[in-house]
Amino acid sequence: VVDIGKLYAQADVFTFDPGFTSTGSCESAITFIDGDKGELLYRGYPIDQLAEKSHYLEVCYLLLYGELPTVAQMEDFEGRVTKHTMLHEQMKNFYSGFRRDAHPMAVVCGVVGAMSAFYHDSTDINDPWQREVATIRLIAKLPTIVAWAFKYANGQPMVYPRNDLSYAENFLHMCFAVPAETYEVSPILSKAMDRIFTLHADHEQNASTSTVRLAGSSGANPFACIAAGVACLWGPAHGGANQACLEMLREIGSVDKVGEAVARAKDKNDPFRLMGFGHRVYKNFDPRAKVMKESCDEVLGLLGIEDNETLKVAKELERIALEDEYFIEKKLYPNVDFYSGIILEAMGFPTSMFTPIFALSRTVGWISQWKEMVEESSRIGRPRQLYTGPTARDYTDVAAR
Numbered sequence: 001v002v003d004i005g006k007l008y009a010q011a012d013v014f015t016f017d018p019g020f021t022s023t024g025s026c027e028s029a030i031t032f033i034d035g036d037k038g039e040l041l042y043r044g045y046p047i048d049q050l051a052e053k054s055h056y057l058e059v060c061y062l063l064l065y066g067e068l069p070t071v072a073q074m075e076d077f078e079g080r081v082t083k084h085t086m087l088h089e090q091m092k093n094f095y096s097g098f099r100r101d102a103h104p105m106a107v108v109c110g111v112v113g114a115m116s117a118f119y120h121d122s123t124d125i126n127d128p129w130q131r132e133v134a135t136i137r138l139i140a141k142l143p144t145i146v147a148w149a150f151k152y153a154n155g156q157p158m159v160y161p162r163n164d165l166s167y168a169e170n171f172l173h174m175c176f177a178v179p180a181e182t183y184e185v186s187p188i189l190s191k192a193m194d195r196i197f198t199l200h201a202d203h204e205q206n207a208s209t210s211t212v213r214l215a216g217s218s219g220a221n222p223f224a225c226i227a228a229g230v231a232c233l234w235g236p237a238h239g240g241a242n243q244a245c246l247e248m249l250r251e252i253g254s255v256d257k258v259g260e261a262v263a264r265a266k267d268k269n270d271p272f273r274l275m276g277f278g279h280r281v282y283k284n285f286d287p288r289a290k291v292m293k294e295s296c297d298e299v300l301g302l303l304g305i306e307d308n309e310t311l312k313v314a315k316e317l318e319r320i321a322l323e324d325e326y327f328i329e330k331k332l333y334p335n336v337d338f339y340s341g342i343i344l345e346a347m348g349f350p351t352s353m354f355t356p357i358f359a360l361s362r363t364v365g366w367i368s369q370w371k372e373m374v375e376e377s378s379r380i381g382r383p384r385q386l387y388t389g390p391t392a393r394d395y396t397d398v399a400a401r
């Protein structure tokens with residue numbers, strides 16, 4: 001590996017690579033993707049094996065520390081995470097400053113950003129103990145932050161975390177339990193939720209992770225860096241695609257309109273794109289989509305809602321697009337977000353909650369990448385630009401313009 005940056009800096013030249021399609025920005029031992037083979041490995045373990053045999057907190061441990069935990073290590077990790085699931089009571093009050101009709105992702109951006117104001121005893125990035133506490137706090141508190149954004153939007157009282165439940169069960173409990181009623185977390189739904197968390201846990205140098213690394217390269221504290229990642233994730237070309245995809249399926253509305261939507265997506269004069277299709281790296285298939293599709297069929301089957309119109313539109317769209325020359329030639333396949341939205345809707349989440357749930361799942365990836373970067377001490381990220389503006393010119397007085 002040649003650090004071309006140093007060589008080029010000496011010669012005062014740089015590569016022009018808009019969208020960073022061919023620029024490696026760091027070395028990392030966390031996640032491996034082979035876009036041609038459709039392979040995704042977390043610390044060497046294939047994503048399908050982890051989705052089937054592991055569970056999200058174990059995957060968090062793996063991403064953070066590099067190895068699968070022993071029983072004792074897992075117990076210790078779980079204990080540390082559950083110790084931090086509560087939010088500072090003043091943070092609860094902080095929510096009431098937002099409008100009730102705000103997008104939950106806007107609220108999550110704000111609350112995560114505010115974490116450094118509530119937990120400033122773990123913002124010293126040079127102290128390994130504080131880094132560790134911040135890491136655990138982020139993983140432990142994100143489900144509470146996201147669930148409370150949901151509760152706040154619904155006008156319901158916030159439900160406190162239950163540490164006797166698993167990570168996924170507790171999240172569903174905080175979202176759907178109502179104090180006046182008993183709420184039993186369905187094992188089918190908690191398994192599906194856990195899978196969604198696992199499949200979204202990390203994805204090497206995507207836009208939001210690169211944002212976290214870039215923010216971290218300046219020495220910013222971990223909460224501020226993760227808030228930057230949350231903000232970046234929101235866009236429809238990235239984490240916002242799950243919401244955009246389900247809204248698109250609903251807008252298409254019926255199976256007979258699918259052909260029209262595919263024709264629009266192929267029309268270069270029409271900005272319409274099939275949301276949930278395509279990926280910058282996967283050019284054969286998205287291995288997460290494969291697992292998610294299975295999970296989707298399973299959840300809908302078990303909930304008895306296979307007859308859903310949105311699902312029929314999704315299946316028809318998948319069928320037509322996979323047979324269409326345009327999509328084959330451009331190697332556009334359904335990505336993970338094509339199926340995750342359908343599952344989340346079946347669970348009872350509104351579309352506005354899809355991206356916040358993605359943010360909560362990805363927090364472990366962001367913080368693992370941040371941790372790796374800080375431990376290796378890297379240079380500040382500072383891309384160059386190709387200037388296209390005017391050459392130097394003299395200021396003209398306003399009367400003379």
Ligand code: ACO
Pocket residue numbers: 236237238239241265266272273274275276277278279280281330332335336337
């Ligand atoms: N529908 C129709 N055409 C598409 C689509 C699509 N979803 N995606 C790409 N194309 C076409 C482009 O028009 C382009 O055509 P051209 O070569 O004739 O100009 C070609 O395929 C390549 O597309 P790019 O935008 O250059 O590919 P890029 O790698 O930059 O973009 C992206 C990848 C952003 C994911 C894109 O495929 C897209 O916008 N998809 C829809 C949004 C989406 O689902 N995002 C989620 C990504 S996964 C994740 O974040 C978890």
